[in-house]
Structures are given as C-alpha cells and as structure tokens.
Amino acid sequence: MSSIFDASLLAPHVPQDIPENLKVRPLAKDDFSKGYLELLGQLTAVGDLDQEAFEKRFEAMRVSVPNYHIVVIEDINSQKVVGSASLVVEMKFIHGAGSRGRVEDVVVSSEMRRQKLGAVLLKTLVSLGKSLGVYKMSLECVPDLLPFYSQFGFKDDCNFMTQRFQ
Numbered sequence: 001m002s003s004i005f006d007a008s009l010l011a012p013h014v015p016q017d018i019p020e021n022l023k024v025r026p027l028a029k030d031d032f033s034k035g036y037l038e039l040l041g042q043l044t045a046v047g048d049l050d051q052e053a054f055e056k057r058f059e060a061m062r063v064s065v066p067n068y069h070i071v072v073i074e075d076i077n078s079q080k081v082v083g084s085a086s087l088v089v090e091m092k093f094i095h096g097a098g099s100r101g102r103v104e105d106v107v108v109s110s111e112m113r114r115q116k117l118g119a120v121l122l123k124t125l126v127s128l129g130k131s132l133g134v135y136k137m138s139l140e141c142v143p144d145l146l147p148f149y150s151q152f153g154f155k156d157d158c159n160f161m162t163q164r165f166q
C-alpha cells in the first residue's frame with residue numbers, strides 16, 4: 001500500500017475551501033521524490049536519509065499501532081509536497097483505556113506560508129483526532145507559535161521538559 005494510512009479515513013476531515021491545485025492526503029511512499037524530506041528540513045535536521053531508508057521507515061510507521069496519521073499537502077502543478085503535519089495516536093490504560101493524540105512535525109514550505117495551509121493541516125488533524133476518539137490532543141511549540149495553535153483550540157496549560165541525547 002502506498003499511503004501511510006487509509007485515505008478514506010481522512011477525506012471527511014479535509015476543509016472544502018482549498019485551492020484546486022492543492023491536494024490534502026496521507027503521506028505516500030513516492031513522496032520521497034516529491035520533496036518531502038526537503039520540506040521537513042525546513043522544520044529541523046533530517047539527516048542523511050536515502051530512498052531505501054525512507055521507505056523502510058515509512059513501512060514501519062504504516063504497519064505500526066498506534067498509527068502515524070501523517071497528512072501532507074501536495075501542489076499538483078509542481079508535484080511537490082508543500083505542507084505536512086502528523087497526528088500520532090498513543091494508546092493508554094488511563095482514561096478507560098483511552099488514546100491520546102499528539103500533533104507533531106507541522107511545517108509549510110517557506111514560499112507557501114501565510115496562505116492558510118497551516119490552518120488547513122491543523123483543522124484536518126483536530127477533526128480527525130476527534131473522530132478517532134482521542135481524549136486529548138497536545139503539541140509542543142515555541143512561545144511565538146502559541147497564537148497560531150490557539151486558533152485551533154489548543155491552550156497553553158503546562159510546562160514542557162525535555163532531555164536531548166542527539
């Protein structure tokens with residue numbers, strides 16, 4: 001299968017008012033050749049990942065539970081991935097064996113920013129997360145982005161601690 005998760009699961013959650021040249025869909029295996037890793041490189045260091053390593057990781061994510069709901073926006077004209085965001089669903093014993101949603105790796109290509117593509121990605125993930133029944137969704141971001149995420153229902157309600165090994 002070439003999609004990281006079932007596209008029919010996504011369809012009802014994608015806003016209708018997006019430009020015709022843009023397609024919102026799950027990450028696909030051939031997005032390696034559509035600039036996906038270069039796009040992620042605008043978010044953080046990606047490292048030296050060749051096509052084989054990309055496809056190996058893609059396959060591991062695709063078959064794993066919880067699922068990696070990686071949503072991308074493709075510009076059909078240029079055949080480039082111009083936006084991406086992930087909803088990772090983490091299973092718990094707490095909350096009645098509930099699941100928590102984590103929003104990760106939100107990025108829009110630099111030349112496409114401030115055109116509401118980030119908003120499309122966040123609206124899609126929040127709607128998808130609700131439909132999957134997560135009891136909460138969370139994300140980590142720099143203070144400058146609090147106004148961006150607050151538009152989609154997120155509230156700044158706790159401290160975030162981290163320890164880096166690489």
Ligand SMILES: CC(=O)SCCNC(=O)CCNC(=O)[C@H](O)C(C)(C)COP(=O)(O)OP(=O)(O)OC[C@H]1O[C@@H](n2cnc3c(N)ncnc32)[C@H](O)[C@@H]1OP(=O)(O)O
Pocket residue numbers: 042043103104105106107108109112113114115116117118119120139140141142144145147148151
């Ligand atoms: C959980 C995480 O992944 S955190 C990491 C977030 N990603 C990054 O920092 C990577 C670099 N940045 C980006 O890729 C983009 O700037 C994003 C994803 C943060 C925003 O994407 P965009 O497509 O530009 O946002 P979009 O156009 O949908 O913005 C909608 C509104 O959000 C607000 N907004 C957007 N970006 C910002 C920002 N950087 N700071 C404050 N408010 C913002 C504005 O109100 C904007 O509306 P306006 O342009 O009419 O003022």
